[in-house]
Amino acid sequence: MREINFDGLVGPSHNYAGLSFGNIASASNAGAVSSPRAAALQGVAKMRHMLALGLPQGLLLPHDRPDATWLRQLGFAGDDDAVLAAAWREDPGLLRNVMAASAMWTANAGTVSPAPDTGDGRCHISVANLSTMLHRSLEAPQTARQLRLAFGDPCHFAVHDALPSPLGDEGAANFMRMAPRHAARGIELFVYGVRQESGFPSRQNRTASAAVARRHGLDPADTLFVQQSAAAIAAGAFHNDVVAVANETVLFTHEQAFEDPAAVYAFIRSRLPEAIILEVPAAQVSLEAAIRSYLFNSQLVTLPDGAMALIVPGECREVPAVWAWLQTMLAGNGPIRSVEALDLRESMRNGGGPACLRLRVAVDDAAYAAIDPRFLLDPARCDLLAGLIERYWPERIAPDDLGDPAMWRQCRAARAALLDGLGFGPGEL
Numbered sequence: 426m427r428e429i430n431f432d433g434l435v436g437p438s439h440n441y442a443g444l445s446f447g448n449i450a451s452a453s454n455a456g457a458v459s460s461p462r463a464a465a466l467q468g469v470a471k472m473r474h475m476l477a478l479g480l481p482q483g484l485l486l487p488h489d490r491p492d493a494t495w496l497r498q499l500g501f502a503g504d505d506d507a508v509l510a511a512a513w514r515e516d517p518g519l520l521r522n523v524m525a526a527s528a529m530w531t532a533n534a535g536t537v538s539p540a541p542d543t544g545d546g547r548c549h550i551s552v553a554n555l556s557t558m559l560h561r562s563l564e565a566p567q568t569a570r571q572l573r574l575a576f577g578d579p580c581h582f583a584v585h586d587a588l589p590s591p592l593g594d595e596g597a598a599n600f601m602r603m604a605p606r607h608a609a610r611g612i613e614l615f616v617y618g619v620r621q622e623s624g625f626p627s628r629q630n631r632t633a634s635a636a637v638a639r640r641h642g643l644d645p646a647d648t649l650f651v652q653q654s655a656a657a658i659a660a661g662a663f664h665n666d667v668v669a670v671a672n673e674t675v676l677f678t679h680e681q682a683f684e685d686p687a688a689v690y691a692f693i694r695s696r697l698p699e700a701i702i703l704e705v706p707a708a709q710v711s712l713e714a715a716i717r718s719y720l721f722n723s724q725l726v727t728l729p730d731g732a733m734a735l736i737v738p739g740e741c742r743e744v745p746a747v748w749a750w751l752q753t754m755l756a757g758n759g760p761i762r763s764v765e766a767l768d769l770r771e772s773m774r775n776g777g778g779p780a781c782l783r784l785r786v787a788v789d790d791a792a793y794a795a796i797d798p799r800f801l802l803d804p805a806r807c808d809l810l811a812g813l814i815e816r817y818w819p820e821r822i823a824p825d826d827l828g829d830p831a832m833w834r835q836c837r838a839a840r841a842a843l844l845d846g847l848g849f850g851p852g853e854l
């Protein structure tokens with residue numbers, strides 16, 4: 426059994442519109458000029474890096490943007506360009522929402538329970554509704570289409586629709602699985618938030634998490650619903666994966682990630698005695714430093730030789746307390762044997778680090794063989810992606826470009842070339 430990371434390719438409309446209240450990076454870069462081409466190439470470099478580490482790598486595709494179909498529901502009429510032009514004139518904020526490239530953060534595409542954990546022995550995936558943020562609520566239908574295509578074999582996979590929208594569900598970003606190894610039965614932790622005095626939204630609703638667990642047929646004895654700490658949300662941890670990450674037997678977490686950490690650790694130890702809890706004290710790395718560096722938004726992966734590696738954003742080097750903590754950790758005899766820092770600056774400026782950019786799906790050989798291979802990568806397909814990005818992705822997008830018909834055309838043409846290049850027929854996605 427192996428874990429595949431499905432990274433979201435950064436779409437051609439990647440921009441800084443400041444759409445995510447409670448996400449400090451998104452808000453503080455609002456109005457900046459983005460570099461979609463560089464952003465997408467940074468993402469491909471990450472995927473190549475994971476392949477070079479000997480790990481399987483998957484891909485999810487950018488969504489169709491600008492989404493004129495969605496605007497039509499709001500009474501805008503005419504052909505696509507007429508709809509978009511009217512929205513830009515009457516309510517530019519709406520156009521910013523339908524240009525968002527936020528589907529790149531596939532940790533929010535859905536929640537995945539691998540086959541060993543579920544009632545019917547299949548891998549279950551629930552599409553996230555992302556209902557808290559308007560621009561992200563547009564994603565579910567296109568995400569569902571892709572997941573149903575990639576994981577369409579009902580012998581191995583069950584893909585569930587998004588939950589009803591008032592119940593906010595942001596997928597695997599608020600979810601952690603631990604197990605003796607990927608192939609063994611595991612425990613699943615669902616992290617939810619409650620209404621915040623800080624005013625920042627808590628995006629994951631407990632009822633939604635419970636519904637996902639129920640639909641996936643999880644054993645209640647192996648499932649825990651964990652309240653995210655109010656301090657973490659107030660500090661800008663709009664998803665749990667900004668303050669904690671787990672892989673197999675290891676939980677790597679900030680001391681202030683959970684409202685009741687002792688209860689979380691006790692549950693983990695009772696169900697998984699071999700668990701290693703690596704808790705980073707606030708006295709060494711403050712919540713503010715953790716969120717600025719995105720230390721915990723790292724990919725914690727098991728390499729083919731069994732050792733674990735931590736793939737961190739380059740920003741970790743720039744925060745001395747964080748880099749020092751990582752060096753001390755490496756010098757000790759812990760389970761994480763290497764740390765690799767990657768440049769994902771464009772995505773980071775919208776609050777998306779290495780872990781946001783990927784959806785983990787653990788499968789056995791038979792399920793692996795059943796995945797639509799167009800969603801799987803090798804170095805040659807990375808070359809193909811890079812070539813398409815160089816040729817079609819806009820070099821930069823300034824705030825006013827979002828209303829420019831030439832930019833809409835370029836974004837559509839780029840995606841069409843990508844789908845064609847990867848072997849997807851017209852209308853398949």
Ligand SMILES: N=C(N)NCCC[C@H](NC(=O)CCC(=O)O)C(=O)O
Pocket residue numbers: 440441442443444445448451452525527530532533558561598663664666667775776777778780781782
């Ligand atoms: N933590 C995880 N797993 N994902 C990160 C998601 C970042 C995303 N940013 C944005 O949507 C910003 C878009 C903008 O401002 O244009 C969000 O806030 O939902």
